[in-house]
Amino acid sequence: MDQRAQQIVNESKRQEESCLYTSTALFSWQKEVRVFRVAFIVVPIVCSSFASARIFVRDPYFDWPIAIAALIAGLFPAIFKALDLDVSLKSIADSANRFKTLQDGFRQASLIGATRTTEELEEEFKALMQRMDDARSANPTIPERHFAKAQKKVKKGDYKFDSVEASS
Known part of the structure; x- marks a missing residue:
């Protein structure tokens, strides 16, 4: 090989x-956003339901808990937006x-593509890099904590394939 x-x-x-690393960080972020999205939808519903109990309960003992529940129900949508959790899951x-698809493409280019001529390999690499540039430009900004999680997960060996390692 030249x-x-x-x-x-x-x-x-x-x-x-x-x-x-990027796909692992994105999948980690996606899981977190799903959990937060459910919490930020369910909690205001529960709190507003509790606050509406004021209609049925006239006991002054419940005035503060009902007021706090109403406050939480009202603040949660604003907090959700302020924390930028309305990022599209899609x-x-x-x-x-x-x-993840690009990862496979680059892996194949480095392993299988290495048996091709330099010109063919370079052409394939340029096409993959064009797709990489497109993916990067459309990629939402990933929170740093998810890159740290991705690094730990990858270094731990979660993405090592036993069948490939055994046959090498």
């Missing part, structure tokens, strides 16, 4: 790793899937 082909293979491996999922 030097240019080896450089393309090495860069494909780097891009594969980058896609792995957008996050689409980006995660796009990076």
Whole structure:
């Protein structure tokens, strides 16, 4: 293999790793947003239901809990928006899937593509990099904590394939 082909293979491996970390961070973020979205929908419903109990309960003992429940029900939508939790789950999922697909493409380019001519390999790499640029431009900004989670998860070996390791 000539030097240019080896450089393309090495860069494909780097891009594969980058896609792995990005897709893992996106999937982690997607899980968190789902949980928060459910909480920010259910809690105001429960609190407003409790607050509406004032109609049936005339005991002054419940004035404060009912007022607090009404306050929480009213504040939750604003908090949800202020924390930017209204990020589209579909957008996050689409980006995660796009990076996961690119990860596979770069892996194949580095392994299978290495058996091709340098020109064919370079052409495939350029096409993958164009898709990578498109994916990056459409990607929502991922919170830093999810990159840290992704690093731990990848380093722990969650994405190592036993069948591939055993046959190597």
